[in-house]
Amino acid sequence: MTIHQIPQRPRLGVRILMIELRRSNIVWIVLGLTAIGTVLLVAKHPPFQRYSGWTSTWADGAGWLNAASLVLGPLTGATAAWIAGRETRGNLQELLESTSRPTAQRVLANWVSVLIGVTGGYLAYALVVATAIIPGVSNAGSNRWLGDWLLIGLGWVVCAGLGYAAGRLVAGRLVAPMVGLGLYGASAAPAYFNAQWVQLAPVAHLPSAGGRRLIEWVVPVASLWLLALVGVTLLLSIPGKRRWSILPAIAAIVLAVPLVNMDTSPNDYLGASWSEIDPSASRLVCTTDQGVTVCVYANHSELLPDVAAVAKEMLTGPLGRSHFDSAVESRYGIPVPVNAVALPDLAGHFRTFRSGLADPALIREITAANLSLPRCADETSINAFYSNNAALLSYAVAAALIGGSSLPPSPDPSSAGALLDRLRSAPSASQNWVADYLDASNQCDVPALARIGQRP
Amino acid sequence: MTTSAHGPMGNHRDVDGRDDGPAVVVRNLVVDLGSRRRAALTINGLDLTLDVGIHGLLGPNGAGKTTLMRVLATVISPSSGEVRLFGRGTSDQASLRKIRRELGYLPQSFGYYPRFTVREFVAYFAWLKELRSPHPMRDVDLAIDRVGLSKKANVRMKSLSGGMLRRAGLAQAMVNAPKLLLLDEPTAGLDPEQRLDFRALLRDLSADTAVLVSTHLIEDVATACTSVNLMDSGRLVWSGSPGELEKLGAAGAIRTDRTADTSAMGISDMEAGYSEALARNREQN
Numbered sequence: 001m002t003i004h005q006i007p008q009r010p011r012l013g014v015r016i017l018m019i020e021l022r023r024s025n026i027v028w029i030v031l032g033l034t035a036i037g038t039v040l041l042v043a044k045h046p047p048f049q050r051y052s053g054w055t056s057t058w059a060d061g062a063g064w065l066n067a068a069s070l071v072l073g074p075l076t077g078a079t080a081a082w083i084a085g086r087e088t089r090g091n092l093q094e095l096l097e098s099t100s101r102p103t104a105q106r107v108l109a110n111w112v113s114v115l116i117g118v119t120g121g122y123l124a125y126a127l128v129v130a131t132a133i134i135p136g137v138s139n140a141g142s143n144r145w146l147g148d149w150l151l152i153g154l155g156w157v158v159c160a161g162l163g164y165a166a167g168r169l170v171a172g173r174l175v176a177p178m179v180g181l182g183l184y185g186a187s188a189a190p191a192y193f194n195a196q197w198v199q200l201a202p203v204a205h206l207p208s209a210g211g212r213r214l215i216e217w218v219v220p221v222a223s224l225w226l227l228a229l230v231g232v233t234l235l236l237s238i239p240g241k242r243r244w245s246i247l248p249a250i251a252a253i254v255l256a257v258p259l260v261n262m263d264t265s266p267n268d269y270l271g272a273s274w275s276e277i278d279p280s281a282s283r284l285v286c287t288t289d290q291g292v293t294v295c296v297y298a299n300h301s302e303l304l305p306d307v308a309a310v311a312k313e314m315l316t317g318p319l320g321r322s323h324f325d326s327a328v329e330s331r332y333g334i335p336v337p338v339n340a341v342a343l344p345d346l347a348g349h350f351r352t353f354r355s356g357l358a359d360p361a362l363i364r365e366i367t368a369a370n371l372s373l374p375r376c377a378d379e380t381s382i383n384a385f386y387s388n389n390a391a392l393l394s395y396a397v398a399a400a401l402i403g404g405s406s407l408p409p410s411p412d413p414s415s416a417g418a419l420l421d422r423l424r425s426a427p428s429a430s431q432n433w434v435a436d437y438l439d440a441s442n443q444c445d446v447p448a449l450a451r452i453g454q455r456p
Numbered sequence: 457m458t459t460s461a462h463g464p465m466g467n468h469r470d471v472d473g474r475d476d477g478p479a480v481v482v483r484n485l486v487v488d489l490g491s492r493r494r495a496a497l498t499i500n501g502l503d504l505t506l507d508v509g510i511h512g513l514l515g516p517n518g519a520g521k522t523t524l525m526r527v528l529a530t531v532i533s534p535s536s537g538e539v540r541l542f543g544r545g546t547s548d549q550a551s552l553r554k555i556r557r558e559l560g561y562l563p564q565s566f567g568y569y570p571r572f573t574v575r576e577f578v579a580y581f582a583w584l585k586e587l588r589s590p591h592p593m594r595d596v597d598l599a600i601d602r603v604g605l606s607k608k609a610n611v612r613m614k615s616l617s618g619g620m621l622r623r624a625g626l627a628q629a630m631v632n633a634p635k636l637l638l639l640d641e642p643t644a645g646l647d648p649e650q651r652l653d654f655r656a657l658l659r660d661l662s663a664d665t666a667v668l669v670s671t672h673l674i675e676d677v678a679t680a681c682t683s684v685n686l687m688d689s690g691r692l693v694w695s696g697s698p699g700e701l702e703k704l705g706a707a708g709a710i711r712t713d714r715t716a717d718t719s720a721m722g723i724s725d726m727e728a729g730y731s732e733a734l735a736r737n738r739e740q741n
Contacts, residue, residue: 012592016583019576023569091567095628098529098563099584100556106584 013109020113024083026120032079033072033121038128040068045352052358055210056136056350057299059281061129062148062208069152070187072125073203076118076156077163078180083114084167084237085175104238111164111234118160122153132352140298141211141281147219148208154226158202159183161233168237196260199274202226206274210299210347211331213278215262221255222274228252284328290316293326300329300346306357307343310364314371314401315341327367338442342370368398372437376444384446393419393453397437400430477543479636479666480506480528485537487523487690499523500690502537506636506666510658512677512698513670514730515687521670522564524687525640528668529561542635557586560634564641564670566625570614574605574624577613581628599631600624603657619650626657637667643676655679674726686733693737698726705729 041064045052054064087093096106126149163179190198190205198205208214231248235241262273281299287308288294292315294308311327327341336342344366351358372394376382396419422430433452440448487499499520515521526532527539530546542558544551568577579596589595600609603623608616616624622642629637642658643651651673658680661667669676677684677698684701686694694701705728 012579012583012587015593016580019572019580023571023576025571086569090569091565092569093567094526094529094531094563094565095561095567095581096584097531098556098559098561099581100553100559100586101584102553 016109017112020109021116024110024113024117026113026117029076029079029117030120030124033075033118034124034128036075037068037072037125040071041128041132041352046358051348051362052351053348054132054350054352054358055300055347056133056302056352056355057138057141057210057281058133058145059141059148059208059212059278059299060210060347061133062145062152062206063210065126065129065149065152066204066206066208068125069155069203070184072121073156073159073187074180074183076121077159077166077183078176080114080118080160080163081167081179082176083110084164085171085173088171089173104241107168107238108234111237114160114164115157118156119153122156126153135353136302136350136355138299138302140283140285140301141278142213144213144216144219144278145208147214148206151206151214151219151222151226152203152208154223154230155202155204155206158226158229158233161230165233165236196262196273197256200225200256200259202229208275211278211281211297212275213281214275218259218274221259225252225255225259228255282331282334286326291325292316294328294343295326295340296329296343296346297331302355303346303350303357306360307346307363310357310360311341311343311367313364314367324371330370338375341367343367344370365398368401369394371401372397372441374441374444374446374449376446381444381446385444385449393437393449394441397434400434478505478507479542480504480668481538481540482528483538485524485527485539486535487520487527487532488535489523489532498690499527499534502687502690502692504685504692506668508664508666509682510661510667510669510680512681512684513668513687514674514677514684515672516734517672518689519687520690521672521687522640523690525561525563525638525668525670528636529559529563529638530556531561557588557632558635559585560629560632560637562622562625562629562639562642564644566621568613568621568624570612572613573610574600574613574616574627575609577624578627578631582631585632587632595633596631599627602630602660603627604653617650618645619647619653622646622650622654623657626654633665635665637661637665638670639667640670641672642669643671643673651675674730678726686730688734688737691737694733701729701733702726703729704732 042048045054054060087096096103099106162183163176166179167175187201187204190201199207228248228251232245232252235245235248259274278299281297283298284295285298285301285304286293286295287304289308289312292308292312294304294311296304296307307327307329315324315327324341325339326337327343328336329344329346330336330342331345344363349358349363350356357363374381374385374394376385437449437452440452482502482504485499485502485504489498502520502524504524513521513524523532527534528541530541530552533546539546541555544555546552546555569580572580575596578599579593582592582596587595597606597609600606603626605620605623605627608620613621613624622645626639626642629639639658643654646654655676658667658669658676669681671677681698684694684696684698685692686701694704696704702725705725
């Protein structure tokens with residue numbers, strides 16, 4: 001008879017975790033989530049879409065991760081449900097019940113492998129998104145976007161937790177796909193509601209957007225809220241411990257109360273929201289060249305050289321210089337000075353994985369269109385502008401300003417096209433005509449615009 | 457804190473010197489699953505004592521063999537009666553945990569993780585049984601070697617034949633060098649050659665372990681077991697050695713009809729003894 005000392009540091013546990021990681025297909029989970037997410041990202045851009053729609057800022061990157069989570073979150077849930085169901089699929093319950101190690105430890109070892117897979121998948125995909133952002137990112141804005149990215153990752157973990165609990169509680173091969181579909185539906189449905197509680201959804205409803213940042217206290221509280229949900233799902237997964245899930249459930253309810261009772265921020269178009277305008281991202285940065293000042297928001301400053309080149313082209317011509325001395329990026333709810341040309345909101349005009357404008361011609365078109373539209377403050381004047389042929393004039397004016405051979409899409413292409421032909425046929429007369437148009441447009445003089453439209 | 461010697465099928469006396477007595481002591485066991493199952497499987501007042509050695513548990517289908525195995529494996533609880541394993545009761549969680557560390561169980565419907573390799577599967581169950589060993593993977597490899605699967609150690613379970621799966625199941629049951637090894641229909645689904653191999657494996661098991669083999673095949677107990685327990689309708693109706701069962705068959709009133717040129721007269725007598733014992737029990741009841 002021999003006696004062995006009990007080892008001080010058992011190594012079998014680490015080996016079991018490695019087995020769990022291998023046999024739970026962690027590598028495939030990471031690769032699969034990354035690949036699907038990358039396909040979603042690529043499909044959003046030319047040549048698969050007409051316009052880029054991409055913004056290379058960290059806050060907008062969070063917005064994209066948030067949107068992609070609508071698909072990837074449910075996928076992690078379905079995957080976790082499949083992994084959790086292996087004991088019933090393998091018909092192992094009887095054998096497992098005869099072993100001594102507490103069920104909680106066994107479940108935890110499996111759950112840790114799922115957690116590593118989901119976290120690895122999120123980090124890998126976040127790296128892809130970061131790679132798409134970094135070449136064009138402007139170093140402006142606070143670092144609170146890290147909180148956005150953290151909450152989105154925790155949302156994935158919550159989805160995995162929900163799937164895992166479902167896989168352990170309900171037997172059957174259809175559980176995994178049903179979990180995926182259910183999570184997708186449950187994640188998409190809040191979009192139809194305009195309420196604060198929508199932001200509590202683990203995925204797809206974080207108010208992440210360029211030029212905004214999460215309110216400071218929201219990140220830790222929302223993190224704890226999501227971790228409490230993870231705790232609920234984990235305890236529901238362990239037989240004999242399920243009643244203890246009431247504790248994190250209570251914590252989750254307590255944490256949710258302040259998160260759904262936010263005060264409405266003044267002058268904030270989003271109303272009551274977890275996010276606020278980020279002052280450091282929303283300040284204007286400008287460049288002046290040949291007497292023309294071009295300003296964009298700080299978080300889009302990477303595009304300033306490209307945009308300035310486009311704007312200068314229009315503003316240094318006879319027409320531009322006589323009426324405007326600057327070009328300013330417009331943003332929803334923030335007015336552009338009267339003497340400035342409204343540049344387009346540059347969100348959505350970046351190139352993925354590269355720096356620079358996605359489509360300089362589009363910037364030129366939109367700028368010309370903005371320049372040709374009247375500066376009217378009241379809705380009555382705006383309606384009057386669009387109800388008569390003055391609106392048709394704007395299309396031709398825009399085309400003339402950028403020297404294009406084609407018109408932007410208009411309701412009456414033949415009338416606008418005829419006007420454009422007349423403008424081109426008499427360049428010197430057309431400059432006076434366009435100058436008069438711009439004067440009347442800047443003062444929102446709709447009757448004057450109508451008279452100008454009648455001139456030969 | 458107790459320590460004990462481990463390697464597959466090693467000796468098992470606790471260092472504190474406690475003698476656990478027989479590995480299995482069952483008194484007046486009653487198990488009634490009727491309220492939860494369509495076909496009620498009941499054990500009705502069963503007594504059983506098992507010590508080291510290889511014991512067979514015979515009986516027709518529905519006799520309650522698997523139910524008894526599940527009770528001894530601590531998978532289900534008795535409705536009444538006493539079950540003591542290694543001198544410990546099975547009613548509280550602390551005792552159950554200690555008992556299960558010393559158990560090896562191969563259920564009738566043996567489930568497995570298809571994607572695990574043999575080595576990973578056995579190592580996983582070594583971990584689940586809280587194997588206390590300075591070299592756990594060495595014990596895993598030893599268990600795999602004992603069942604003749606060394607060359608298949610890195611093959612996934614889903615790629616194994618039925619016989620090899622059973623061997624892998626036996627390896628996981630043996631890896632913690634259990635004091636009590638429970639094998640429920642271990643040769644079910646195996647072809648004749650695989651059954652012969654498995655019986656040879658059973659014979660090689662160490663004499664330091666109590667092994668209970670549940671089967672409805674007399675050949676299984678004849679070739680490997682030192683004692684035979686016969687169950688019928690939830691009760692233990694006969695206990696003895698294989699030789700005694702043969703004698704019962706040779707001397708009993710009910711004979712199976714065998715042709716003179718069969719070379720399996722020994723098995724025939726045992727089969728007869730089996731039938732005789734069942735018949736006597738049914739007559740009395």
